[in-house]
Amino acid sequence: MTAKKSSSKAEQPQVATFADHQVITPPNRLGAYVRRAAQGDRDDPVARAEHALQKLSVQFDDWMNVECDRLAAAHETVLRAGFTPEHSGALYRAAHDIKGAGGTYGYPAAAIAAESLCRIIDHAPVLQDVPTDLIANHIQAILAIVREHDRINAVNVAETLSRRLRGIADEYLAHINRDRPEHLEAILAPSLAPAG
Amino acid sequence: MFRIDFNKLRFLVSDDNAHMRRILRTLLHSFGAREVYEADDGANALEMFSHYVPDIVITDWAMPIFDGLELAQMIRQPGANANPYVPIIMLTGHSEKRRVMMARDAGVTEFLAKPISAKGLYQRILNVVANPRPFIKTKTYFGPDRRRSVGNAYVGPERRVGGKAEVIQQPALLEKARVAG
Numbered sequence: 603m604t605a606k607k608s609s610s611k612a613e614q615p616q617v618a619t620f621a622d623h624q625v626i627t628p629p630n631r632l633g634a635y636v637r638r639a640a641q642g643d644r645d646d647p648v649a650r651a652e653h654a655l656q657k658l659s660v661q662f663d664d665w666m667n668v669e670c671d672r673l674a675a676a677h678e679t680v681l682r683a684g685f686t687p688e689h690s691g692a693l694y695r696a697a698h699d700i701k702g703a704g705g706t707y708g709y710p711a712a713a714i715a716a717e718s719l720c721r722i723i724d725h726a727p728v729l730q731d732v733p734t735d736l737i738a739n740h741i742q743a744i745l746a747i748v749r750e751h752d753r754i755n756a757v758n759v760a761e762t763l764s765r766r767l768r769g770i771a772d773e774y775l776a777h778i779n780r781d782r783p784e785h786l787e788a789i790l791a792p793s794l795a796p797a798g
Numbered sequence: 799m800f801r802i803d804f805n806k807l808r809f810l811v812s813d814d815n816a817h818m819r820r821i822l823r824t825l826l827h828s829f830g831a832r833e834v835y836e837a838d839d840g841a842n843a844l845e846m847f848s849h850y851v852p853d854i855v856i857t858d859w860a861m862p863i864f865d866g867l868e869l870a871q872m873i874r875q876p877g878a879n880a881n882p883y884v885p886i887i888m889l890t891g892h893s894e895k896r897r898v899m900m901a902r903d904a905g906v907t908e909f910l911a912k913p914i915s916a917k918g919l920y921q922r923i924l925n926v927v928a929n930p931r932p933f934i935k936t937k938t939y940f941g942p943d944r945r946r947s948v949g950n951a952y953v954g955p956e957r958r959v960g961g962k963a964e965v966i967q968q969p970a971l972l973e974k975a976r977v978a979g
Contacts, residue, residue, distance in 0.1 A: 615933075625932050633928070635802055638799070645801070647830060651829055655821065669817075703912065706912070717891075791896070
């Protein structure tokens with residue numbers, strides 16, 4: 603497939619020029635692809651997509667295990683070779699992916715613990731100075747939550763564990779950033795973006 | 799109730815996580831999309847953006863090589879590519895206020911925090927297709943109008959200086975590039 607045809611003169615943007623800015627109205631080409639539903643049209647694309655996601659979910663446990671293996675490997679590399687930008691970046695992305703996908707895969711408590719780990723990496727002034735146990739406990743908690751997922755009462759235990767870890771991490775971050783107001787503000791600020 | 803002709807839209811999905819790309823592809827195909835191109839990092843995404851000229855870009859933030867924020871900044875370069883106005887939906891695990899503001903200031907059109915849902919994704923796509931915002935160009939910003947509503951309730955410094963508007967037709971960027979080339 604190649605690029606779509608180029609814009610014609612009729613598709614040129616309208617530009618209103620002001621003293622220090624321009625307001626540009628590009629041609630609304632995508633507007634041609636939206637229309638009012640016809641009477642009796644019962645098509646529900648969202649329900650169709652949710653159904654497809656449900657069918658895909660048989661693979662989510664396997665995918666979560668892959669993410670956990672990746673996190674554990676990244677942590678081992680950091681322990682062996684230190685917090686180089688490359689290694690801490692890999693650890694961060696592994697935790698960040700669990701934070702983002704854990705809820706979708708059915709492991710919301712693992713996502714909470716992964717978010718807490720991301721906040722430590724984001725806001726610790728010097729990663730080498732973070733207590734080794736604090737990071738290790740997050741990793742072990744995420745792995746345990748996923749591997750013990752099917753045990754009775756595991757959901758409640760997992761959420762309690764994650765929230766406790768988040769509390770300890772927040773306390774540490776607030777203390778270590780007490781003289782860095784921009785980080786302190788970010789640590790204490792509530793999440794702004796609504797989840798999907 | 800509105801309907802989108804997804805089968806006429808071309809998507810570029812950029813995420814370094816293959817599982818997340820699979821989920822996105824599944825959702826988009828279920829909506830009715832046929833053309834969904836995938837990139838596994840920001841550099842590939844930029845290359846595919848130039849080659850396929852997608853109608854909508856959906857990108858993760860945290861990616862190797864260069865990230866989704868840098869990708870948005872590179873796309874929002876007037877004159878540098880075929881469609882600097884393309885809608886960009888940032889789909890990310892980041893949800894902190896600071897991050898949302900950074901994405902907005904990089905020219906991201908819509909922000910969607912993970913965990914992803916079919917409804918959330920559909921609504922963002924509907925919004926960029928049915929309610930496009932004008933673009934603002936200043937010395938320091940080029941991207942969708944960051945003011946989503948026009949009201950009298952705003953209090954604070956006025957950052958835009960008004961004055962008499964002069965409406966002009968601007969040649970399409972691709973045509974300008976062809977003339978220059």
